[in-house]
Amino acid sequence: MPAFWLVVTAMLLFPKWNGSGASDEFAEARRKMVSEQLTGPERAITNTRVLEAMSSVPRHEFVPRDLRDKAYRDHPLPIGHEQTISQPYIVAFMSQALDPKPCERILEVGTGSGYQAAILASIGAEVYSFEIVSELASTAGITLRTLSYTNVHVRAGDGYAGWSEAAPFDGIIVTCAPEKIPEPLVEQLKEDGRMIIPVGRPGKQELVMLRKKAGELRKESVLLVRFVPMTGRAAGLR
Numbered sequence: 001m002p003a004f005w006l007v008v009t010a011m012l013l014f015p016k017w018n019g020s021g022a023s024d025e026f027a028e029a030r031r032k033m034v035s036e037q038l039t040g041p042e043r044a045i046t047n048t049r050v051l052e053a054m055s056s057v058p059r060h061e062f063v064p065r066d067l068r069d070k071a072y073r074d075h076p077l078p079i080g081h082e083q084t085i086s087q088p089y090i091v092a093f094m095s096q097a098l099d100p101k102p103c104e105r106i107l108e109v110g111t112g113s114g115y116q117a118a119i120l121a122s123i124g125a126e127v128y129s130f131e132i133v134s135e136l137a138s139t140a141g142i143t144l145r146t147l148s149y150t151n152v153h154v155r156a157g158d159g160y161a162g163w164s165e166a167a168p169f170d171g172i173i174v175t176c177a178p179e180k181i182p183e184p185l186v187e188q189l190k191e192d193g194r195m196i197i198p199v200g201r202p203g204k205q206e207l208v209m210l211r212k213k214a215g216e217l218r219k220e221s222v223l224l225v226r227f228v229p230m231t232g233r234a235a236g237l238r
Contacts, residue, residue, distance in 0.1 A: 026060050029072040033059075037074045038092050045089075047096040053122035054092050059085075061143055062113035081133045083228060085113045086175065090225065092119075097196045097209055097222060098171045100125040105166065107188065109159035109230075110175035114140030114152070120173070121149045128166045130159030132232050158232035162188040169193060177205050178230040180237065186210075186217060198227040 024030075034055050038045040045051060060071035063085055067077050076084040086094075094116070100106055102124030108117055111131035117140070120127045129152060131137035137156035144152045155163065159174075160182050167188035174185070174197035181199060189195055195210040207223040229235065 024058060026058060026068075026072065030055060030059070033072040033074075033088050037089050043089055043092075045092045045096055047099065049100075049123045050092055050095045050119070053095070053119045054088065057115070057118045057122050058147070059088065059115055061147060062115040062118070062140075079113045079136065081136055083112055083133065083136060085115055086227075091116050093223065094173060094175075094196050094207070095119050095123075097207075098173050098194055100171055104170035105168075107159075107163055107166070107169045107172045107185070108175065109162075109172070109185070111137055111140045111154055112175060114144045114149075114154070116173065116175055117152045117154070118144060118147065118149050121151045125151070125171075127152045128163045128169075129154050130163065131156055132158050160184065160230070160233040164188065171195070172197070174198065174230070175227065176230040177202075177225075177227040178234040178237075181208070181210070182234065186212075191215070198225050202226075202229060 034051060038054060060068040063071045063077050070077060074087055076087050079085050100120050100123050104125050106120050106125045106127050108127055108129040111117060111129040117127045117129045131140060134156040137154055141154040161184045168190040169188055170190055170193050172185055172189055172195040177198040177200060179201055181197060189212050191212055193212050197208055198205045199208050200206055205225050205227055206221045207225045209220045209222050211218045
């Protein structure tokens with residue numbers, strides 16, 4: 001059996017535990033999420049680090065309590081303030097595209113619930129995450145600390161200009177859609193760095209993969225998507 005399927009099989013057979021070490025009542029739902037939504041032939045998430053993170057991070061902790069029974073379903077969920085937590089497949093797809101390595105420095109624009117940051121942190125990246133809605137930034141920070149994701153740093157504010165004190169970054173992930181790629185984010189990307197970002201107006205967005213080579217960007221459109229618009233400074237540039 002190939003090594004990839006050995007990893008997947010192990011994740012599906014053995015029980016999972018939540019951040020506190022207690023038995024996790026959602027372990028079966030998480031196993032089904034991985035096996036039915038991520039690893040099938042139509043979805044093809046194959047990065048073992050990403051699959052391990054998706055299998056272990058307790059997604060139900062990042063959604064409102066009254067929606068926890070829906071946490072592992074194959075669609076986004078509201079988290080308040082007209083924001084959503086992306087469907088599991090999109091989180092896995094963007095994580096796989098970014099391909100973070102342990103100890104890499106990753107900038108996230110759009111913390112939201114904190115779930116995407118937790119996935120990257122579970123892989124071992126050092127995550128710097130901006131959230132423009134201060135209430136969401138506060139809630140996400142509390143959730144991440146409670147679950148012991150100490151390698152995530154959350155800041156309330158407009159992420160359009162990036163996080164200059166922590167730059168440059170090995171990777172940048174943006175979970176809200178500007179109409180144009182913010183130049184400050186490009187400037188804070190390392191040589192050979194990667195950026196995954198949804199770009200475009202509502203209803204006409206595409207997920208774009210950028211790679212910086214010799215100071216220039218190589219751009220690839222990878223998926224049609226639907227994200228909430230980037231607000232703040234980006235909205236004023238439309």
